[in-house]
Every structure is written in structure tokens, then in C-alpha cells.
Amino acid sequence: MTLRAVHNFSTDLGQALLRRARSDCDPFLRRAIGSIREPLATMAGYHRGWWNAHGSMSEGSSGKALRAALVLAAAGACDGDTSAATPVAAAVELVHDFTLLHDDVMDRDSTRRGRPTVWSVWGIDSAILLGDALHAAAIRALTQLRDPSVAVEAIMRLETACRDMCIGQFEDCRSEGRPDVTIDDYLRIAAGKTAALTACCCALGALSANADRATLAALEQFGYELGLAFQVVDDLIGIWGDPAVTGKPVGNDLGRRKSSLPVVAALNSRTGAAVELGALYQTTVAMTQSDIDRAAALVEVAGGRQAAQQYADTRIQNAIGALPDGVRSEDLVALAQLACRREH
């Protein structure tokens, strides 16, 4: 195969794995969400893209299910019965949904996956309570696992990831508009916000497949590196992505003076562009569209875009390199490449 053909094959495989993760998890998610009383269950299904705000069927996107796919692929790579990993994959998706609901409130994001966010349809109180209820539903799902020792370890790992996500999100909120954020600060925040959960996903897949401790640790490392790459690619999409492809509004991150990696790298570059960008980030006046366009251009001139892309590529190589030969499956490699090569 040519390099292009290898790339296409990997992308197709990655997409197929996401589709399978979505359909495998679907019955577990419907059961878990069904156990929350109305109208919270309707809101949860809306958030997942199952129906519109009135409960009628809709064509909404239900998110990628990358995290569920990581659980299943990690279990599969350990020769595990992936059916044992499916409730775990569903629990991870519920936790991801819970954090998105609360993050949208904190970030005042009014759209997600191209549709109004839950808080902007039903109010902040509903979004807080629904997040809490999904957090509980995720853990309840794990209590149903057959082996209580596995259930307890899975719960402990998932709640540790939740704690780390809270701390990461807290530091992220606090870093907005601060021009003195270092690359180390950025990495610590991204590790909590994103890599903690992807690392946990891969560890949980290994755990459900009864992998030995060394394999579990290697898969956890894979998920961690992949999560950092994923966050950086998310940052790139937030500035240069095509909203029609990614479903994410462009310019928001810059307008909100977020400390994304391209910006942090640019600000730390000691270039003239860094000085001008720093001035734009230091005021609190709302940015106009032309300010945002100017900021994006400055980040690129200062080398922030290239540095971020390079960083993501390196992390993906590290991720794949962390896998011992026996578990370096096509599926895991395809998911790693997919996470790093979203359209932007």
C-alpha cells in the first residue's frame, strides 16, 4: 500500500471502531439513562443526540464515542472478550457526558455538536443536576460488573479520573486571559482535563480483559499520551478547524482568551508577534472578529500552530511506542491516528 492508502485504511478503520463503539454501548446507555426519571432522561437523550428538545427523533450527532472505542480496543488488544468491556465503555461515555454538561455551564458555551447546549435550553440548574445524575448513573453501571473486585478497581480508577478532570477544568478556567501561562502549566491542565480520562479508558479496557499489571500500565500510558495529543488537536481545531466538519465553532477559544497550546507556544516564542498577541490577551475588552483573525495570524507567525502540530504528532508516536509488541493492535493504532488527524 502507498502511504496515502495506509492513511485512508487507518482512518476508515478508526471510523468503523467509533461506529461499533456507539452501537455496542447504545443499549447500556439507554438502560442507564432510562433509570433517571423524566424530564431528566429526556434532557440526557437530547444531550446524546437521540432526540430533539421535545423528545421527537432527531438526526443530532451523538458525539464520537472515542472514549468508549478506546475501552473496547484496549480490551480487544489484551485478547479480552470485548463484551465484558461494553458496560465499562458505556460508563465512561456517561462520565464524559456529565463533564461536558458541567463544562458547558462553566464555559457559557451555547452550542455543542451543532445544537443548543442543555443549559441554554433548560437552564443552568437542570444542566448541573443532569450532570450529577449521569455521574451517579455511570458509577451505578460499574457496580453491575460480574466480579466485585474488578468493579471496585474500575470505580476507583474512574473516580480518580473525575477528580483529576475537576482540577484540570478548574485550572483551565483560572488560566483564561492570563498571558503568563507556561507550556508546563498548559500540559498539567491538559493532563487533568483530557488525558486523565483517556488514560483511564485504556486502563479500564485492560482491567476488564484481566490483563496483567504491566500491560495495564502500558495501555494507561498509551491513553495518556493519546489524550494529550487529542487536546492539542482540539486546540488547533478551535482556531483553524472547519466548523462544518468538526461541529465546533471557530474563534471562540481566541475570543475567550483561552490558553490553548498554539497560543501558549506563540506567547512563549519571544517573537514580535508574541508581543502583539500578548497585548491582545492582556486587555479585557471583548475581541471583534478582526481581533480574532489577527490573533490567529499572530499565533501562526509566532510558530504556535506548527509547534502544536509537532507536539501532537510526537505524543501520538509516544503513545504507539508505549505499547508492547503483543498489544500494539491495528485498532489501537487506528484510534490514535484518528485522534490526531481530525480535519483542521
Next chain:
Amino acid sequence: MTLRAVHNFSTDLGQALLRRARSDCDPFLRRAIGSIREPLATMAGYHRGWWNAHGSMSEGSSGKALRAALVLAAAGACDGDTSAATPVAAAVELVHDFTLLHDDVMDRDSTRRGRPTVWSVWGIDSAILLGDALHAAAIRALTQLRDPSVAVEAIMRLETACRDMCIGQFEDCRSEGRPDVTIDDYLRIAAGKTAALTACCCALGALSANADRATLAALEQFGYELGLAFQVVDDLIGIWGDPAVTGKPVGNDLGRRKSSLPVVAALNSRTGAAVELGALYQTTVAMTQSDIDRAAALVEVAGGRQAAQQYADTRIQNAIGALPDGVRSEDLVALAQLACRREH
């Protein structure tokens, strides 16, 4: 002993049990809260009354710890080693803290236990994230229990209570200012908001003491009835309590047109006072202090105060009646009476 002496003895015993619960749980709570990174840990300690907003020692009240005391008393009544129940009691307190943090955001309450609430000191985002982190910390604490089967059942029960609390709080928010709330609606909301967790506390105490299923169910019923009584007494305190004794601002519930039991009973009384109260509850104009005083008087004239007190008394009798002879301990009875006889 005279009746008065019996009452005093029971109150003294109840207070001693609360003090013991607070001191027994303290090391577990400090460990759990210490595992959350700064500055969230400082906020959590502030919320518990351990220190002021700057982290210096303070004389703040750390709450009653009634729920922890219920766990310990239930375990003790089953002849259990209460030391095995202590981490469970601490986990329940963490869940209670998590729900208070989120409830204060939703209810826009600016004081709790006589001090500014976390959201009013550090902002809404911090209060949401701290609540999420304490939810995770509570469940993490339960994963440390020695027997994985007990841990899994405890987690399942506690998360089910969390789900029910979310639904109860949701319905409570939605019932504000609605004059058509029935007593059945009220009871369903109070069951979710309050009784779900007190029932869970008593069940978890029994579970940590390896009680048989029938005893566990009886203790759960005891906690459920006690929780309903506790909520009704809370409603009474919200209208007629002495803030110096209870630490709760008076008039808030009426000013916010809350559907507390005294109000719901009054509105459903078909008296002239009910009509006037209904008119006050149906407008959305902010109530003045004299409106609030008038509303309190109308609730009393319409019999709402008496009906609520009677309801609380009946539920406490039911609670004690639900206990089989072997587990009807002095401690459980003292806590039930304490919950029902707070100053108001």
C-alpha cells in the same frame, strides 16, 4: 424519670452521638479532602467549617453530621463494629457536602451555617467543580472498604440515593411559586431530596455491620421516615425558627415562594387564609418583609403549621415503629427525636 427528664436525656444523648460522629469521621474526611488538589481542598475545608476563606483556623460550624451519626448508630444497633462503618459515615458526609454545594448554587443561597456559601466567595464554577470532586471523593472512600462485595453494594446504594436527590431537587426547583402543589407532590419531592439519603445512611450502617436483609430493610425504612420528618421540621424552621439557634435565615422559603409542607398544607386547606396566601404565591413580585410576615401568619391561621408538626411527629413514631425489638437502640431513638425536635 419524668417526661421532661426523658426528653432531656434523649437530647443530650443525641447531641453526644453527633459530636462522636463528627470526631470519628474527621480523620477520614481530612484524608479524602486532602486528596483533592489546592485550592479546591481549601474550599472544601472552608465549606466544612475547618477554616476561613484564607485557610486560617476558624470557629465555623461544620454542620450537624446527622447523616454520619445515623450510619454509626445503625451499625451499632446491629451489634456491628462501628469502626468498620466510620469510612462509610465519612463518605455519606462527603455526598451531603457535594449536594449542599450544588443546591446553594441552584437556590442562590448566599449563606450556609451562618457563613458565606462557597459559590458566593469563589464563584459558581468553583462550587460546581468542588461538588463534583467531593462526589468522586465519597465514592473513592467507599472503594477502600475491605470486602469488595460490601463496597460495591454500598456504592450502588449511595449512587441510587444521589440520583434520587437530583430528581427531588429538580422537582423542588420546578415547584417554586406554583400554588397547585399537592401534599403528594410535596412528599414525593421530600422523599427524593432528603429521605433517600437518610434511608441510605441507615441501610449502609446495617450493611457495614453484616446485618441480615430483613434488618437492613427495617433500618432503611426507619431512615426514610426519619428523613421525611427531618425535612418537614426543616420547613418549619425555615418559617418560624430562631436563626441564632438554627443558623438558617428565616423568611427565605416564603420569600422564594417555596412549596414547603406548612405552605402546601395551608394552600390545600380550603380556608379564607388559603385564598389570600394563594394570591401572594401566584404573583411574581418580590415579597417585602411585611408580605413574608403576612404569609407566615396566613399559613398558621390556615392550620399549615400544626398540620406539618403533626406530620413530623407521626413520621417519627413510624420510624421508631419500623425498628424490630432487637435493633431499637437508645441511640437510634435519640437521633430520631433530635431530628424532629430542633428548636423552632
